[in-house]
Amino acid sequence: MPNTEWTPDQPIISVKEVYKSFGELEVLKGVSLDVMKGEVICVIGPSGSGKSTLIRCINALNDIQSGSIRVEGLEVHDPKLDKLALRKKVGMVFQQYNLFPHKTAIENVMMAPLKVLKQPRAEVEDRARMLIRKVRLEGKENSYPGELSGGQQQRVAIARSLAMNPDVMLFDEVTAALDPETVKEVLVTIKELVAEGMTCILVTHEMGFAREIADHIYFTDRGVIVEHGPPSTFFTEAKDPRTREFLSQIL
């Protein structure tokens, strides 16, 4: 499928009828969603519903059996896809932070722009310091990940992805591995990003946070999108019984 010219009036991410199986197990059964530039989407649902798989497919970390995913006009599952071009547009933050343990915080943030984008060092370093300041870790530039707390590591991970200047940020349950006190500091960072107009897709369990920042909420269960809507109506006027059951269990 060829790439198309993208204009800001079209969805920046367009997922159409995606099917994904791991061997015999079908995890995504015909999922479709659209994200406009500047929108914040939250994907919620019980474990095993396919939400993490979905955003990993958007980033081409998993392949799909059928369907189409377009990011700014790039067809993600074209075998001839230029992965570099895709990954420059899409940044991802993981549940397990995955910082490079042998590099300091600032080196982690600087590595990709230096080695992948081949940008000049002085420029990259300035931007990295700015990003570390932005995630409120000033003073920790030269610390190794092993010396930082979970929440601090996660914020470095966010800064690291931002260093590539992506157009979209994907967050895969980024607070699930943190203890409650540190969850807040990460959520505040994400909220600031959203306020600056970054397009974000978040897979999360933090319902209060989702209600606060999302423009649109999607509920997945067993590989399909059961229901979706803006938070104002989604939480109070859920129509599908599965949605209502899930919400009653967590709220």
Add this chain to the structure above:
Amino acid sequence: MGAIPGLTAKSRTDLAVLRPFRATPAGAADDLLFSRWIAGAPGWLPLAMLVLAAAWPATALAQSNYTYTQAGDALVRWLPLLVTRGFALNIIISFATMAIGTLAGVALGLWQISPNRLVRRTAWAITQLFRNSPWLVLLFIVMLAFPFEIRIGGWTILVPDWMKAVFGLSLPIMANISEIVRGAIQSVPSGQWEAAESLAFSRRQILWQIVLPQCFKRMIPPWMNWYAILTMATPLVSLLGVEEIVTLSRQAMEAEDNHPELLLPFFGFCLVIFFFYCYPIARLTVRIERRFTVKF
């Protein structure tokens, strides 16, 4: 009354019967068994060994004209030669073998994780082949098959015996280093690969900038362990005529008329000098391993 594990407090193990088994990832400290054992030797041990060895055959002493004092003198006479020409050659062989074996082994290890299926399988086959062959058989085969001179361009290089032995011994070393490298790379959590991929690093960049630097420190202790094992294997080359310490010891005993009283001191000395060489290496290995554990 204190907490009862499993009842009123968290059980200390998952399984009722056995302690949690720390299944060591490949390439990790378990391969250090050899060095750890050497490192555990108390300092008085080699002395005790020699005393014990010399004390046993007290019965035969009385019967011969040649005394153990004379044998001891003979050993002292030959000592400089045995060490500077004999043992030195063992050490040279061990260094050369380790250098070649490491280079080849790293390459082979990287090929074992290649995305190309043919490369991967061939590398695996080669690794298994040389890991499971007896070192002595490999030595025989290489030393018999190796040309005694190599012609490059207009130059003819004579290949000495000990160099052929180096190539022979480097084959199993290459295979074992390959396994160390493969194991260490595979022990890096997949999250590292995924994070790097999402930052648009190419596979080559991920391998050389992110994964290998993390593995490197972990690979050093088992690498040093294999060096110790290799050094212990260098006397094998004496069976193929290379003039290292065992061959020279035998020649020395010949020159001293082959009195049976010479056997204990001369062979005993061989044992002791190897011990004194490998023991500090083993202690260093254990110490380095403690310092270099990289937390993932």
Add this chain to the structure above:
Amino acid sequence: MPDSLQAFFRELADTHPKWNFIFFYDLTQLDRVLSGLWMTIQLSVVCVILSVVIGVVGSWMQGSHLPIVRRIVQGYIQFFRNTPPLIQLLFFYFALGQFTPTYSPDGWLEVPIISNVGWAIISLSFFAGAFNVEIFRAGIEAVPESTAEASEALGMNRLQTYMYVVLPLAFRVSLPALNNNLVNLVKTTTQAIAIAVPELLYEMVSIYNDYSTAQNASMVVLFVVFIVLVGILVLGMHRWERAIRIPGYGG
């Protein structure tokens, strides 16, 4: 060997003078190869059994209350682990073997009661046994004291506890390392050539010393035979490991 194959190898020797597979068509040479192979197998089996016994006894002694017993075992282990096995073989056979009592079957010959094969068995078994002691000790330490205490509370003495409770559990833990050691032992039997033990390597070398054209052929066959031998051993060990695995235990 069927006649047609014999004829093939005879021809091969004529047309390719460097590839004389003489043992495939000359029965005397075949006998030598088979006797060498048999000796290798015998050496391996006997040394494996003996070294396991030494390992069991040694690890039992290491748990002794008497420090002198523990020191002796420790000394034994360090001696055999930190010295080259080849030199151990030479030392045993030449330096110690000269003191073995002899007997005279016919009044003329002095035959030592321990032959070179005997010394090879002793040396190799003690060499492998030293490693086995450590391997078994690690296995024993994996069994918690509480289990041993429970069996003592049931009235079993120390020996019974060791044999019926501790050892079976420790054995399963040690099996992978033990298998590794045993495979190494089989490979190490080739070093017995140094004291003229007529195992496979020795016989092959004798053959090509008699028939220099058979050199390449004998080395190839030697290599293949050992690969097959070790391969069978490794496969068998894997099967055994899987068969005695305790469900739910171990990685």
